[in-house]
Each structure stands twice: as structure tokens, then as C-alpha cells.
Amino acid sequence: NAGxxxxxxxxxxxxxxxxTLQCAQDMNHExxxxxxxxxxxxxxxxxxxxxxxxxxxxxxxxxYNVSRSTTEDFPLRLLSAAPSQTSVxxxxxxxxxxxxxxxxxxxxxxxxx
Amino acid sequence: GDSVTQMEGxxxxxxxxxxxxxxTYTATGYPxxxxxxxxxxxxxxxxxxxxxxxxxxxxxxxxxxxxxETTSFHLEKGSVQVSDxxxxxxxxxxxxxxxxxxxxxxxxxxxx
Numbered sequence: 240n241a242g243x244x245x246x247x248x249x250x251x252x253x254x255x256x257x258x259t260l261q262c263a264q265d266m267n268h269e270x271x272x273x274x275x276x277x278x279x280x281x282x283x284x285x286x287x288x289x290x291x292x293x294x295x296x297x298x299x300x301x302x303y304n305v306s307r308s309t310t311e312d313f314p315l316r317l318l319s320a321a322p323s324q325t326s327v328x329x330x331x332x333x334x335x336x337x338x339x340x341x342x343x344x345x346x347x348x349x350x351x352x
Numbered sequence: 353g354d355s356v357t358q359m360e361g362x363x364x365x366x367x368x369x370x371x372x373x374x375x376t377y378t379a380t381g382y383p384x385x386x387x388x389x390x391x392x393x394x395x396x397x398x399x400x401x402x403x404x405x406x407x408x409x410x411x412x413x414x415x416x417x418x419x420x421e422t423t424s425f426h427l428e429k430g431s432v433q434v435s436d437x438x439x440x441x442x443x444x445x446x447x448x449x450x451x452x453x454x455x456x457x458x459x460x461x462x463x464x
Binding site for chain 1: 396441451455456
């Protein structure tokens with residue numbers, strides 16, 4: 240099992256550009272989520288999904304879109320990148336609910352100039 | 353709303369020292385509590401968890417006890433190693449809306 244995979248590992252964007260961060264898991268987990276990690280702020284939840292076709296907003300959803308068309312994939316879209324979105328992004332998945340162990344991907348380091 | 357507060361770092365200790373990282377929480381119900389660890393350049397991984405009051409989670413020599421009366425879940429280890437250097441996150445989940453809430457993390461440096 241590959242677990243949770245994220246691509247790309249690093250990305251540099253210019254302000255206003257759009258892009259999609261990819262996340263995939265091969266553990267048949269229902270629950271998937273996206274976090275951003277900033278110095279001194281810990282992890283903040285952006286969006287999450289409890290199953291295919293179901294998504295909901297987290298703490299900091301503005302500027303990001305998600306969709307969940309399959310159990311395996313949960314892409315995060317930046318519509319118009321801003322310098323404030325410079326961060327490290329982590330995708331996570333778990334079986335069932337957030338009571339269970341979250342499995343994290345290795346992260347994507349994004350810089351917006 | 354629910355929240356997690358953990359001691360600010362960085363925490364610097366010598367090898368074989370005793371470690372405590374404090375964590376307190378605010379929740380409306382009866383959450384599950386977690387400690388996650390992040391090694392340099394990696395994602396987070398679960399270190400230990402406890403699901404009800406007075407439960408003790410343990411793993412790799414680390415322990416934490418769910419104290420409902422003090423709303424705390426402090427992480428302890430009797431003798432730290434250089435390989436324990438990492439960032440440690442306390443977290444909670446009430447499960448009803450499927451969100452997990454993380455503290456801001458505590459960076460731990462262990463000196464040889």
C-alpha cells in the first residue's frame with residue numbers, strides 16, 4: 240500500500256495563477272481532509288469529506304475548492320493564488336470518522352510570489 | 353467552540369532527561385484525544401490516543417492520560433533520545449461533525 244500520496248512536493252506560483260494539489264489514498268478510507276500548516280499556527284482545516292460526493296468546509300476554506308468524485312481522490316483547487324496561501328499543505332485520510340487515526344501524506348510546499 | 357492549547361516551544365532537553373509537554377482542551381462533549389508527531393520533512397503520524405476519561409495511551413515509551421477533571425492530556429516520556437526530536441501536536445475529536453482540532457504544536461530538541 241502506498242498510503243496517502245500527494246503531488247507535487249514543491250510548487251511555485253505567481254499571484255493570480257490557479258492550480259490543483261492532488262491527493263490520493265489506497266486504503267479505501269471514507270474520510271479525507273486538507274490542512275495547511277503555517278509557522279506558529281499549527282494545522283488548520285481547509286475542507287474535508289466524509290465520502291464520495293460529500294464535502295464540507297473547515298476553518299479556513301476561502302480561496303480553495305474541493306470535490307470528491309471517487310473514494311480514492313480528493314484534489315484541492317486554488318482558484319486565484321495569493322501570497323497569503325504560501326504554506327505547506329497536508330492531505331489526510333481515515334477509516335470512518337475523525338475518531339480514528341488520521342494518515343497523513345508527505346505534504347506539498349507551495350510558494351506564491 | 354472546541355479548542356486545544358499546548359505549551360509553546362521550542363523545548364530543549366538533554367538525552368535521557370524526563371519530558372513533559374502540557375496539553376489542555378475545551379470541548380462541549382466527550383472527545384477522543386490524540387498526540388501526533390511530525391519528524392522533519394514528513395507528514396504527521398499518530399503517536400498515541402485515548403478515547404475516554406482515565407484512559408492511558410502509550411507508544412514508543414511515551415504516555416498520556418485522559419484527565420477529564422482537569423481537561424488535560426499531558427505527554428510524558430521518562431528518558432528521551434535524540435531521535436525523539438520532532439514537533440508534537442495534541443488534538444481532539446468529538447466525532448459528531450467529523451472534524452479533528454489540532455493544537456499549534458511543540459517543537460522538541462534533544463541534545464546528545
